[in-house]
Amino acid sequence: MQVSITSKPLMPWQELQNYQQQQTALYGQVGATTIFIGTMRDINEDVAVTQMELEHYPGMTEACLKQLVQQAVDKWHLLDVLIVHRVGLLKPNDPIVLVAVWSAHRAEAYAANRFLMEELKARAPLWKKETLSNQQTRWVEQNTPGHHDAD
């Protein structure tokens, strides 16, 4: 299990390849891997966005993500979990977050991944400040809550 916050560009495939190379103890046990990658769009609430600054609360963000992973592990049979979240300055198309779940069975891998993303969006202390095409900036007010949103 690993959570990390990084100010360096997030390269999901490389991150996953490197992380999976350490999983030798799981050989033959994994039946299902689910991955979510959140990426910066160049439009939000119908306004063009040119860049985004992601702020976090060093220490608490990591602690919060670890708690969420623990909740997921308590709830489902999971073999491994990886969460990586970007902070700092992002451009459109840059990956923001990576959530990967390894399990023997797909139902648990899907459910745990969704749970982690929803909880991360609801609870992890991270804030987005967007720069619009007219150079104005705005803080994103609130993530749409729960499982029924479409963000």
Next chain:
Amino acid sequence: MQVSITSKPLMPWQELQNYQQQQTALYGQVGATTIFIGTMRDINEDVAVTQMELEHYPGMTEACLKQLVQQAVDKWHLLDVLIVHRVGLLKPNDPIVLVAVWSAHRAEAYAANRFLMEELKARAPLWKKETLSNQQTRWVEQNTPGHHDAD
């Protein structure tokens, strides 16, 4: 949108990296990518499995997967879909299937990915024959159906 059947080892991260490099037209539009990777386990129904032969119906398998992708595209707003399925001889830990969905929003990316995997398991003409540790072989009888299974 792409579906393919391959008898060569499936390397998900490389496959995804290569595929995504062609997605330049989607720049800035993708907000959510969901990925499922099914991997061969070394145990099935409490019996040790040493290898597996995956048979398919050339032509129909691809046509079936294309139909499933079309159904998903009709049902949700999706930007792209990639499905790759292994056939031939597999060993434990080998990836069997890769389903990737790109969308603006996470709810649709999650739902479409789950739909594609369930429908693939229920409808795509593919069959698994397992070799057990005592050298005996057995055909896998049936995939557990629907969304409520845990395979």
Next chain:
Amino acid sequence: MSIKVRFFARLREQLGQSEMDLSATAVTTVLQVWQQSTRQPELATNILAAVNMQYVHADHAVHDGDEVAFFPPVTGG
């Protein structure tokens, strides 16, 4: 008329053949193709059938040049 019949997976092994060409003299159905090609009267409910690579029911009509396939429940993914 000429029909191509294909069998897959466990069914292919049980019947000892993967495909055959069938000659029929009149309008026929998937069930009749099964009976003629396997010499078995019953088409078990867990055997799936496809005509020209599309799933069909046993009463589906089969025409000259069609490819008819029979196979057990699918187990991919």
Next chain:
Amino acid sequence: MSIKVRFFARLREQLGQSEMDLSATAVTTVLQVWQQSTRQPELATNILAAVNMQYVHADHAVHDGDEVAFFPPVTGG
């Protein structure tokens, strides 16, 4: 007693500071820390609070050496 107060994101910008050290003479609560550090009587319901990096309510007790943080709704992911 000494308490470290931190502000994040829009709140940090509005208040014009990211952290401060607060001296309190008696047992205090998160709400009192908010009032003393911002000179605002009300803690809006959409401002979240954490003590030692754990979410708490406004009536949560604060002790010597605690770190108290205030921030707007989170928008990560």
